[in-house]
Amino acid sequence: MDISELQSTLHLLFETLQGSPVFKSLRPVSIADRVVLLLFLLSTCGYLTRGHIWDRPDPNYGAYFERPQLVNSASSNKTIMTRNIYQRIEDGDYQVVIFWGSQSGTAERFAEVLGRECSTRFGINAMVADLSDYDAESISEIQKPYFAIFILSTYGEGDPSDNAVGLWDWIKRIKDQSTKLENLQYLALGLGNSNYKYYNRVLDVVVDAFDAAGATALIPAQRADDAVGATEEDFQSWKDEVFSLLRERGYEQKTATYQATLNVWLRPNSERHSDVSQQVSISHQQSTTCSTIYPLPIRSSRELFTAGDRNCIHMELELGNNDILYKTGDHVGIWPCNPDEEIERLLKVLGLKERRNDALDITVLDDSAKPKVPRGNTLESALRHHLEICALVSRKTILNLSQFAPTPSAKAILSEIGQDRELYAQLASSTHITLARLLQLASPVDPWTSLPLSFIIENLLALQPRYYSISSSSIVSPRCISITALVVNKVIDSETPESIQGLTSNYILSASKLQSKASLPTPSFQHTASPTLGSTLYAHVRKSKFKLPLTSSTPLILVAAGTGFAPFRAFLSERAKLHTIGKPIGRMILFFGCRNPDSDYIYREELGKLQDTLGEALKIVTAFSRDQAKKVYVQDRVSEYGNDLLEMLDSGANMYICGKASMAREVDGKIEDAVKRIKGLEQSGVKVWVDDLKRRGKWRADVWG
Template sequence: MTVTATERPKLVTILYATETGASEDVAGALSREAEAADLTVTCQDVADFDPEDLDTLDVLLFVTSTTGEGEVPYTAEEFFEAVESEDCPDLSGIRYSVLALGDSTYEQFCEAGKRLDRALATAGAVRIQDRVDCDVDYEDTAAQWRGSVLAKLIGEEAAKPVAEAEIAGSVERSPRYEPLTACVTENRILTAPGSTKATRHIALEFVDEPPAYAPGDALGLIAHNDDGVVDALLKALSFDPAIQVPSNGRMISVASALAESYEICALTPRFIEGWSKLASSPGLEALQSDDKARIAFMHANHVIDVIRQYPISGLSAEEFISLLRPLQPRLYSIASSQRVTAREVHLTVAPVEYELHGEARRGVATGQLVLRAPVGSQVQVYIQPNEHFRPPAPTTPIIMIGPGTGIAPFRGFLQERSCETNRGKAWLLFGERNREFDFLYREELEGYLSDGILTRLDTAFSRDGSEKVYVQHRIAEHADDIVAWIDAGAHIYICGDAGMANDVHDAIVQALARSKQLDAGGAENILNTMRRAKRYQRDVY
């Protein structure tokens, strides 16, 4: 049920659950606007909110992203468990609204926000504004949601000055990022000849004063599309590359717009819907009512494939770009410590390459870094802080679990610890395909082990034996040691894909349950306590 608020709330609580900072940005803007409207506001990361205080709230405004395949941000898991539990208290005294951020190229689009909206309603909370789902170009949609929520809380007339101030810029806004120029100083393959991968180490030096960053932070790359893909689109559409089109408030050539400003590879529901209308295609039109078929079609085709399969004559360049969504920055875990590399920042990048419709296709950003960023070239980047993945005090024992490119932040952790004279124990579990070809940063890691910076190094190379072995199997093998380190105060960090992170989590739960003679729930409680104390942290993609 959705109702219109009839009185100004005593307190507006704004919570956000974020992976990349977008939810925090939206929540911060809402907080500033609510304060400008003379509302009493508290705005905080859901990780710092105690779910037991839920039933004391008056108005709850929640901004959440979705990660992986429909999963909630890791730091919000405890909150979601509380509101989705059968033991969730009666929340009929709460008025609420949810803004969900996601990526429409994924099947479980905005699923975290949908789950939260359902759970709050099931517990009796009353919507003051229907949930709004945002794609990656969320800014305008999020601003509309903020305006609607404020109007419901304080009335349309009272909300107008705040909206006008936001438009005029008199309400302070925080930019999503401020691009900086960096020069490529190193771009080398980490894997050995014979590997099935070509993972790279890339070093970038800031041209101007370097920004501060900490181990665990990410680097945002302002991505550019491959000129070859741009040329293929222009040819397929019979566009003159010099035709001028509006882009970000200025007129530029359509070739430049496609190269710099728009997502021209991955299909989106918006593009399919728009193209189906222009092409009058029953096949494309049928995808609008079949979510699974549409997602399958999006995974099996790129924009260029739709253009070739369903050609349209007489389409203008401006009409075409109106179907595209803005090209988004890509985030990479930083693989260095500024105390060691000073003006540089390092990345560990695995290129995305595959064949589709008989053609080689590459990831937009990895293709740019691996193939189009030679030493001496420049790229635009920014620092994305990650407060939820910072290493503990240098004397604190630490367990780091990072297979593949998940090793990146832990290289930064170890560089940071190398600057300390008084260090706690450090244990790294690393995994890849083959020891001979894919042991990333092997000499460095063995050097850290020899110097005592790294106390223990366990590896899992999945294709070296008759049976595949992964890092979670190593955890099971050394379960007693894992628990002993936990009991000694160790912090656990996991970096890598969501499937691996879940398998590792389950292995740790089983280790705790067996060692302490607990059921799975009891072991989960230990990890939940560690998570609240920031002793169990994950950076998952």
């Protein structure tokens, strides 16, 4: 509709209204009537002209959602993107597709490494595919000679990663639809943590469905276990099996040599960059579950432990006028920076201390490579804000590093560690093998001047946020979030001062300006501040399913140990607020465990005030593991109250468990034992009963490894 057509339509509408009996009977007789009529006509005109005269759609709107690497690639003009994976494989002349389902980025990284090595070692054109980019149903079309590889992570209560939801839904339908997959050949690796009850459940469900539908597993599915820190080693062992399979299928293996996927060089920096946006990781993607990253001002901090050599920090962050919104039970992702000591150590061992302020220029040479450092960063800012320089170096990386060794002895040391799994494990158990410490160990005197910066950026992980359960209620404090952080300092060798110092927890401690209670020296960090905001932390909010029921009268069972109490502080604060304004409150029982009531009973005074406010609606059951001769854990107290808990669950209560995965697994076992004893059910019946509660959202867990 053009402007002339709109004018004609409006004129006809006005004439029709004028001639109608209703219009005549409503003829304006006062100034107020005329104003109302004018407003009505203006509103009508505005509605009819929207999208034609005003609020026109941006013709380039779709470009906002395009991936730059696809828009800028030379092949983007030749290849029409499709969501049919089989068509994509044929169009791209690929021989294998490597799917990844990743929540934290590990499975994605493994898929990229495998794809790159398939190309460099065997000359195989391998496609690395994000599961969310393709319709899962089209996997059924993959047939010989092609085959598919799946690297799938499991997190939470046996849940798939966000990008694997489409695959998960299709897998559930395979059996119902009697889908046949006789032509599909596949390999699979699962990433999980055996501390969790549903260890590698996603892999098991997918593999069972494939096998039942007639697909062929070229080698048995393997599982990587993060509980014992074996994820990298398990991946390497599985990758060796994959390469053995490729050799058996006639592919000739070439000698592995380093081929850079990035071109990285340093140039003198003519201007010092002060743009704070460079401190924000480009690996973070705003989504329906994650907000934008913002610098959040620190309102206040306080120490929660009253004694001992550990710190537990309560910190409050202002949301200010940004667009971050949170709900009670959500998580906050804190983006740390690396400590000064590790940055200085790495610059020194690379022989680059004098070039710390030089600018990094990075060009992508391989379509599969993803930049981890934004443009315009100096070498120092890249090491401080964008790369995981404090992470453990994998055995595979150590072996690859040996080719750049400055001396024959350094090469021999790294080759021996890289080839001997037991020696590597022994070294890892006695020292924290960061990249800088490893290079320093192998060559204490000669710097690693021949080690390419491209190798460092490719092999170090992008710096990631650490997530904390928000310990404030969005109803009580909608524009301020609080976090409860235990500062981690794990001694790994009692005979030496070697320790693993939690990166983000020590970063939070440093930002709080509270005194460390640790006996070992604490790392020092560079903090951001502004004249208007003061000291800040970069953070974003991630949505969670760990939510209170809609009705405040629903009974609650809350089980926590240590800082697992954080979300329950928010839950109880919200219930107390509702109680004070006259809302009906359901019965609540809180199980809380810690070491000692006199040292680490966090929020003890607050809990006392909540108890006074809520009265009989709240019952607190404590467990202290180091307060008496016999250790009492929170799961022991849950077992004691088995009858009460089952009665509450049967009457509609919601149960929440928060803390370490090992604790949550023990609690699950105690409740299942109570179900067997009281209800007289067999294990199969117990599983049905538990699964029903979880399916209806009546049993939720928020746990970590």
